[in-house]
Every structure is written in structure tokens, then in C-alpha cells.
Amino acid sequence: MVPSMSSSVLPSILLSSPPKGGGSRPGVDLRSDTVTRPGSAMRAAIAEAVVGDDLYGEDPTVLSLQEQVAALLDKEAALFVPSGTMANQLGLRLHTQPGDDVLVSEGAHIKWYEAGAAAALSGLQLVTVGAPEGAGLFSAAELHAVYQPRRSDHAAAPMTLLCLENTHNRGGGRVWPMAQMAAVCAAARELGMRLHLDGARLWNAATALGCSPADLSRPFDTVSVCLSKGLGAPAGSLLCGRRSDIDRARRFRRMYGGSMRQVGILAAAGCYALQHHMARLGEDHEHARLLSAALTGLPGVQVVQPVETNIVLFDLLPGLPDAATLVSALAARGVLVSAFGARRIRLVTHLDVDRSACLHAAEQLRSFLQTAASALPVSV
Numbered sequence: 001m002v003p004s005m006s007s008s009v010l011p012s013i014l015l016s017s018p019p020k021g022g023g024s025r026p027g028v029d030l031r032s033d034t035v036t037r038p039g040s041a042m043r044a045a046i047a048e049a050v051v052g053d054d055l056y057g058e059d060p061t062v063l064s065l066q067e068q069v070a071a072l073l074d075k076e077a078a079l080f081v082p083s084g085t086m087a088n089q090l091g092l093r094l095h096t097q098p099g100d101d102v103l104v105s106e107g108a109h110i111k112w113y114e115a116g117a118a119a120a121l122s123g124l125q126l127v128t129v130g131a132p133e134g135a136g137l138f139s140a141a142e143l144h145a146v147y148q149p150r151r152s153d154h155a156a157a158p159m160t161l162l163c164l165e166n167t168h169n170r171g172g173g174r175v176w177p178m179a180q181m182a183a184v185c186a187a188a189r190e191l192g193m194r195l196h197l198d199g200a201r202l203w204n205a206a207t208a209l210g211c212s213p214a215d216l217s218r219p220f221d222t223v224s225v226c227l228s229k230g231l232g233a234p235a236g237s238l239l240c241g242r243r244s245d246i247d248r249a250r251r252f253r254r255m256y257g258g259s260m261r262q263v264g265i266l267a268a269a270g271c272y273a274l275q276h277h278m279a280r281l282g283e284d285h286e287h288a289r290l291l292s293a294a295l296t297g298l299p300g301v302q303v304v305q306p307v308e309t310n311i312v313l314f315d316l317l318p319g320l321p322d323a324a325t326l327v328s329a330l331a332a333r334g335v336l337v338s339a340f341g342a343r344r345i346r347l348v349t350h351l352d353v354d355r356s357a358c359l360h361a362a363e364q365l366r367s368f369l370q371t372a373a374s375a376l377p378v379s380v
């Protein structure tokens, strides 16, 4: 999810270039890993997909994708849905009753970017855990600090669900260290809570830690994963968990308008992405480190934290132009980035930006920022 950008600031070269996917194209789009376009091999897989009516449970490609992803996460079942937002919202709906409190991390996608769905669709209140500087991570002690036990007078909303996000988007792609995640999940279990993981970028977290997606999914009742971020598919997410939960989620998917028909067309892209794009995610992480290294030490620029996956956040200290100015100036040079606050910029690497594209973007950023800093009366 990125702030919207009007087409007037997009260089025409980006708007008119034909989709290539999996490689270079004119301009460098670092706004999000959702901007990738399917390449010819993925398009061929889509064209050849064997399909059926998925609401009847008859689309073989969807069934195969669901089995593959459930196996990857070591869960009993998986459900294909159009978006990560729907996968998360099904998870929330499954584990709660209207009026419950759901604990989410500071900066959680569920709170910031899902259009108020937790309240609108499930009647939930979101309570944040952790400090802003935690980048989406927190400790068992911080969880205990916000937890309200049930009371005999029923004055407190039941806190029934804890959601973690791994990697954490607004935290700059931070990965939960295994031991910390295990301790927080164990604390939540002791408090009687259920557990949902927003794993839109779980694949990146597993790549960074050198472990399996199943290792990172184990403590959770449900896990949402996306095919349309680092894996480069045009759409599609899955909610994974116990078979009984996934069967119930099927009904809510229908209720939310997410049941589809010959959607093996999309699932085929997902199967292709799992097979061909998972193993290369480390390259995106390397490219993000390259961008971060180019920014480090520039006057007035503060890289928010060491890069762990495919996201770089940096702040423009007072004195330098603000984020909106930098976004426009870079767009005019053919490099698209996102404002992530008045003075914060986000860069995301992905399948459609190779090393040379990142080196070019780094050079454009450096030259803009160095010029901006040198124009100031006092050094920032």
C-alpha cells in the first residue's frame, strides 16, 4: 500500500512502456513491490491454466495453489482470495466477536491501510502494542502492559486476538527475530488469545532469516500471505490455517464478495511465482542494502534502520526539502519513490528493478540530496 500518486507526476515513459516483467524497463519504480508486471513466461502460464468454477470447488489450478501454499506453511488448508486485505479481514472475522479488542502492532497494515474494515466488517476495536521506535516489533512485557483481563462486571472489551506483521511494512521491512516472536506468541496464548499473522511478505522474512515459511507460521492460528508483492503475481493472497477455520472463512469470503469463478487464471500466475520467484528474493534484499548504503552519510539524511529485507526508509531532516518535494523531483528524473510521512521516504525493491536500475536510482537520489544540502545557508 502506498500513498496515491496522480498520473500527472508519472513520467510518460513509465506510463507508456510495454510490460516486460522480471527485468528492466525505462525508469525505476521503487514505490512498492506491488508494481511488478507479469513477464511473458508468467503470461504463458496464465494462458494455459486449466480452470473451473472455484465457488463449486472445481478449479484445479486454484486447488493446486491452495495445497502448495498450505504445505509451504505447514497448515491444514489454505483459501485463495483476491487481496491481502481480504485475507487479513477473514482472519479477524474468524477469531473474534463484534465488540472485541484486537491487538496489533504500532503501524500495522490492518490499522493503517485496510480502510477501517476491522470496525466496519467485524465490529472490532484495534489496540496498538509497542512503541513507534520499535518498527512494528514489541516484547512480551509490552503486550502485558496493554492487556486488559476480563472482568466480572464485563466493563472491558474482551481482548481475543493478537496480530503480528512479518515483515513489518511501516517498520521498514523489519523481520521478527524468531525468539522474540515465540515469546510474544507464547505470552498471548497464556492470556487466552488467538493469533493471526499478516504475512504479506512472509517470504521475505523467511529469506532473511534463512528459515522456512512454516517455521515462521507455526505459532499462529491463521496466516495471510500475498502473491502480488515480492513474488510478482498480478493478484492473489491466501489465508492458511486449520481446516475447520478455513471452511468457516469460505463463508465469510462469500459474504465479503471475494468468491470468484474461473480464477485459476490468477492462481496459475501464483503457482508460477512460487516456483520461479521465491528463490530470487535475496536479490531484492541485496538491492535494498545497496540503496541504503548510497544514502548513508549524506548530509541531512537519516536511514531509519539497517535494511533487513526489501524496504528502505529514510528521513529528510529539517532544512532539506520535504518528502513531497523529493517525490516530485525524483519522478521528473524517472525515479518513483513514496512519501511515507511529511519527511519520510520509502523505497521498495522488487522483481522489476535489477541492480543497474537500483544503482541508477541511488545516483539520482544522491545527486538530488547533495545539491539540496549544498544550497542551504547552513549545513544540515
Ligand SMILES: Cc1ncc(COP(=O)(O)O)c(C=O)c1O
Binding pocket: 001, 002, 034, 082, 083, 084, 085, 086, 088, 109, 110, 165, 167, 168, 169, 198, 200, 201, 226, 228, 237
Ligand atoms: C503488510 C501488508 N499486509 C497486507 C497488505 C494488503 O495487501 P493488498 O494490497 O493485496 O490488499 C499489504 C499491502 O501492501 C501489506 O503491505
